[in-house]
Amino acid sequence: xxxxxxxxxxxxxxxxxxxxxxxxxxxxxxxxxxxxxxxxxxxxxxxxxxxxxxxxxxxxxxxxxxxxxxxxxxxxxxxxxxxxxxxxxxxxxxxxxxxxxxxxxxxxx
Amino acid sequence: xxxxxxxxxxxxxxxxxxxxxxxxxxxxxxxxxxxxxxxxxxxxxxxxxxxxxxxxxxxxxxxxxxxxxxxxxxxxxxxxxxxxxxxxxxxxxxxxxxxxxxxxxxxxxxxxxxx
Numbered sequence: 211x212x213x214x215x216x217x218x219x220x221x222x223x224x225x226x227x228x229x230x231x232x233x234x235x236x237x238x239x240x241x242x243x244x245x246x247x248x249x250x251x252x253x254x255x256x257x258x259x260x261x262x263x264x265x266x267x268x269x270x271x272x273x274x275x276x277x278x279x280x281x282x283x284x285x286x287x288x289x290x291x292x293x294x295x296x297x298x299x300x301x302x303x304x305x306x307x308x309x310x311x312x313x314x315x316x317x318x319x
Numbered sequence: 320x321x322x323x324x325x326x327x328x329x330x331x332x333x334x335x336x337x338x339x340x341x342x343x344x345x346x347x348x349x350x351x352x353x354x355x356x357x358x359x360x361x362x363x364x365x366x367x368x369x370x371x372x373x374x375x376x377x378x379x380x381x382x383x384x385x386x387x388x389x390x391x392x393x394x395x396x397x398x399x400x401x402x403x404x405x406x407x408x409x410x411x412x413x414x415x416x417x418x419x420x421x422x423x424x425x426x427x428x429x430x431x432x433x434x
Contacts, residue, residue, distance in 0.1 A: 244422065253409065254362070256422030299361065303420050305369070306377060307352065311361035 214302045216310035223290050223317055230286045231313040233300030242303040243283050245274055248312070249296045257285075257298075290317040321345050325410050325426035332400045332433045340395040340429050342410030348424070349415040351393040352377070353385065355406040356428075362409065368393055369415060400433045407431075 215234045223229050235243065242261045246254040258267040263278040271288045287294055297312040326341045344351065352367035354377075364377030368387040382404060384396040393412075397404060407430050411423040 242420065246423070253425035253427055254411075254423070255425075259422050301423075306364060306367050306375070307420055307423060308364060308378065309354070309362040311359065 214300060214308055214310035216298075216300060216313050218313060219311070220314040221316070223315070225291060225317055225319050227290050227317075228286065228288045229290055229315065230284050231298060231315075233283045233285070233310055235281050235283075235300075235302045237281065240278075240302055240304050243276055244301040244303060244307065245283070245285055246299040246301065246309075247296050248299055254299060287315075290315070292317045292319050323410055323412055323424050323426040325408075325429050327429060328427065329430050330432070332397075332431065334400060334402060334433060336400050338397050338400065338431075340397075340408055340410075340431070342393045342395065342412075342426060343391050344393075344410075344412040344424070345391065346412065346414075346424065347390060348412035349390070350420050351387065351410065351412045352423070353383070353393070353395045354409045354411065355379065356409060357406050365395065365408075397431075400431075402433045405431060405433045 217232050244259050245257040248254040258274045260276040265276045267274050274285045276283045295317050297314045299312045301307045301309045323344045349370045353365040354362040363379045365383050366385040368374045374385050407428050409428050410426040413421040413423045
């Protein structure tokens with residue numbers, strides 16, 4: 211069973227702080243690494259799909275990097291806002307998508 | 320723009336009853352999957368399918384059956400419900416771009432309680 215680990219489990223930051231979380235995955239033998247944003251009482255929504263070592267993606271204040279050789283991906287949020295409060299999930303794509311348990315972010319005004 | 324539609328949204332069952340959670344997508348996606356969400360466990364993959372007539376097991380398949388007779392539909396069947404199957408179930412679909420799976424589109428979830 212593949213084990214996708216995310217850290218930290220939860221994070222509380224002040225509005226305006228920048229933050230980052232980690233997704234660690236077990237091998238370099240995979241097709242892609244996904245990041246999703248999951249707001250309470252809603253369904254997860256895709257942020258990024260990353261396929262290449264050194265791949266970097268950016269969407270507004272959120273960006274992600276991928277290091278396939280060492281088996282991790284970072285998600286960065288610059289200048290956190292209360293509306294960024296959500297659980298951030300990564301998923302490891304072999305022939306199926308296996309999710310980590312997520313990082314729950316709360317941004318206080 | 321229907322996307323991924325799940326029914327029912329809520330269901331209460333008694334132990335031993337059977338039921339089917341329906342999932343339909345109108346995006347012509349090859350890949351469809353079912354996840355369950357439990358507190359502290361994130362999303363765990365139950366079953367998935369890469370096309371009509373093809374299904375495979377995920378991380379937690381026991382007690383569930385699936386079939387994929389059409390591209391659009393991927394129902395999840397609980398054969399004999401148990402309290403351990405109380406959960407929120409999400410159906411998700413995506414295109415298959417060569418080897419990698421595209422971004423998943425999720426349904427709104429189905430909350431199941433087994434008494």
